[in-house]
Each structure stands twice: as structure tokens, then as C-alpha cells.
Amino acid sequence: MRWTVHSERDLYRDQWVHVAAADVELPDGRRLDHRIVRTAAPGAGIVVVSDRRVLLLWRHRFITDSYAWEIPHGSIRPGEDPAAAAAREAEEETGWRPEGPIRPLVYSQPSPGLMTSEHHIFRADSARYICTPRDAFESDRVEWVPIDEIRNLIDKRHIVAGTTLVALLYLLSEGG
Structure with a gap:
């Protein structure tokens, strides 16, 4: 209606x-x-998987005053391809450059009853370490977390951000 x-x-x-x-x-x-x-702009994020591990950032969010794991994610610049934005965000936030095909994983509108935000989430199955994160202020640490630990981290509320939840649950539904 x-x-x-x-x-x-x-x-x-x-x-x-x-x-x-x-x-x-x-x-x-x-x-x-x-x-x-x-x-102002749609977002792009990426789930980088290697050796049954996922690249995640341990972040503090001042709005909720909480820490949790998140996938690399940020805004798409004007004229930028969403997949390229996701790869750029991963490199800036983690120091790891996604390699191989970067393919769509899931599209999400986190709260369509209130906001226009849309998130394009991709998957890469390998990455190469380039340098320390350019945006080191983004997280306290960057780690490769075993896929088998994802469900437990969600249950313990160590993964709570909506976009990260959608992406990782989708990954789990595909069998990792």
C-alpha cells in the first residue's frame, strides 16, 4: 500500500x-x-575471505560507545564504481588490497522506513598486504577472523553493525 x-x-x-x-x-x-x-552517497563494503578467514576491523563507535568487528565499508565517491569503492575502502582501512575478481555479495537498504542509505557489498577471495592502514583512525586493530568464529561473535554481540551482519550472515548462508 x-x-x-x-x-x-x-x-x-x-x-x-x-x-x-x-x-x-x-x-x-x-x-x-x-x-x-x-x-549524501551510497556506501560500499567488502567481505575479503582467505583461507576460511574474513578480514575485519575492531572499531569503537562513539555514538553507541561500543566496540565491535566490522567489514571495511565507506562512501562511494561521485563517479566511482561501487566495486572500486569497496576495494579502496578495504585498502585505506586495513592496508590489504583485495585481489582477483571482486564480485557482488549482497545489496542492502539498512533502514528504508527512515533513511535512503543503500549499501553495495562485495566479496573478494584474496588480498595482498600493501602497507599500514592509511586511515589508521578507523580501528584499533585489523585481523583475519576465522569464518567458523563468526556465529559465536554475533552471539556474543561482538558483531552488531547491520551491514556487517547482513554481509557475514549472507557469507555463512553460502557456506563461507
Whole structure:
């Protein structure tokens, strides 16, 4: 059932995010003042697998004041191919350059009832160490985590970020 948008007004806008309020009408005739968060660019991430291990970053997220494992992920630059963006993010955040074919793994809209964010997630089956991470501020450490430990890390809430969860659960559903 499609909602009707009667109007929209800006609440906040900067280089990363645009927050708006929309006057929407539900199919039953009720009206709501609904919030919309528009992100500036789509995101790209990558699951790099080698020897039944996955390349992950141990990150602190100040918003939730929590630590957890995440896949390399970031914004796609204007005109940049999503797969190239995913590979670039991996190299900048981990120091490892994905090699071989980089193929689509899964596409996700993390919260389509609130935001326009879309994430293109890829998979690579090898990587070569290039240098220390250029964006060393991204994580406390970078490690190759055994695929067999992923489920346990999720259960212990050591993997909680939505995009990482979707990507790794999809990987597990494929048999790793």
C-alpha cells in the first residue's frame, strides 16, 4: 500500500546528511509528520575471505560507545564504481588490497522506513598486504577472523553493525 506525500520541508542539511519532515497520508486516510534521513552517497563494503578467514576491523563507535568487528565499508565517491569503492575502502582501512575478481555479495537498504542509505557489498577471495592502514583512525586493530568464529561473535554481540551482519550472515548462508 503506497503512502501519499503531500509536502516535505528541510530540517537540517550538511555535506553528509539531509534530514527532512514529510507530511504523508496513509492508505486509511490518517496523516503523519514523518522524518526522512537522506545520506549524501551510497556506501560500499567488502567481505575479503582467505583461507576460511574474513578480514575485519575492531572499531569503537562513539555514538553507541561500543566496540565491535566490522567489514571495511565507506562512501562511494561521485563517479566511482561501487566495486572500486569497496576495494579502496578495504585498502585505506586495513592496508590489504583485495585481489582477483571482486564480485557482488549482497545489496542492502539498512533502514528504508527512515533513511535512503543503500549499501553495495562485495566479496573478494584474496588480498595482498600493501602497507599500514592509511586511515589508521578507523580501528584499533585489523585481523583475519576465522569464518567458523563468526556465529559465536554475533552471539556474543561482538558483531552488531547491520551491514556487517547482513554481509557475514549472507557469507555463512553460502557456506563461507
